Amino acid sequence: MMQPVPLHQRGMATLIVALVLLGIVSVMTLFSLSYGMQQRRTAGDEMAARLVREAAQAALDQGLLFFRARSNEALSTWLSGPGRLWQRCAPQEQSVPCGAVDAAVRANYLHLATPLDMSEVFSNAAGAPTQQVIAKIGEFEVRYEVYALLCLVDTGQPQRQCLPENEVTADSGDRKPYAITLIARAQLPTDDGGGKSVIRQAVLKQTIAMTAGNQALAVVPGSWSDAGRIDAVGDYKVR
């Protein structure tokens, strides 16, 4: 007698097994795709983070060059009289730039209420005044601004923090010993790798002071404590 076999089902079973296999391989490929996309997004993130940091570094460099061109003015008309621009930080102030230094010594610092007006000093290759020497990174428009904090110091009293104006001995050139802490904030609008636009931001700070040798404003390469002391590598006069 003939078996009542489900023989006509055999081919169907093969098809089902094939589909199941295909399903498994599909899932594996989708995981791998998602890993690939993730890796691409991570690389994009890392790139944006590095670029925005470069922009903030450029902003700090521009801030140093600004004060190289305006060092006298910044310590004379900006510090006294009706055109005074440097204002004392309030201890509880937490916004840029005062918030960038430790609360315990914040009130000893003077700050400019607005970012440096770079267009007073910088021009582009065509000669037109410009706020930013670097306006684009790759295809992205970059924005940055630089804030400044002034610390009047007296090298004769190294243990004291940034001093009030009247306690600092003016030198013969009517210039007071000082160090300026620059705070740069850079923003880079990019996309997140999935078509959504995001703005990356970086904030960097560095302190500049006069070198003792050639009397040039330069970055203090050692550590600058918020308390107004420089443990500098090299000969820095802080004036």
Next chain:
Amino acid sequence: MSAAIFLDRIRGSSLLDELTAVVVLSVGLLGLAGLQGRVQNLASNAESTTLALTLAQNELERLRGVAADPGRAEEGYGHIAGNNRIIEAIDGQHLETAFTLHVDAVRFRLQGDAETPGAHYVAADDAAPVQAGVPEFKRVGVTVTWMRNGNAHSVAVPGIISPAAF
């Protein structure tokens, strides 16, 4: 006799089903293999971009270091200008990829006395020597380009470099 006919019919249809399964599986696998290739390409592109960015940043740092040497104002900072260099990537996976480094520099120098309001930086001649007491800087761009699968890719890192002594 009727059983034999029935079995013949069954064998034929099973073969057809199996062939269908093989075709479905093959089409699916081919599609997935293509997708896998694209995923690998994406990941490898990301790797190349990261590597290129590192090369660009290293070059910018090198130029900063050269410019920061106060004893080498002329031959260090002074020589930062447009040039091309080809670097074979050191990463094992990218030995076949050549990265081209291009540096371009625009020089700006303070016009007017540094202590006088109105003094501002303007584009300056590359050939003029670095002058003590006159602040200046170079706007530098390091661009790294490389070819991958017949397409050109690039990343650019800009920076501002000034001499240590001016």
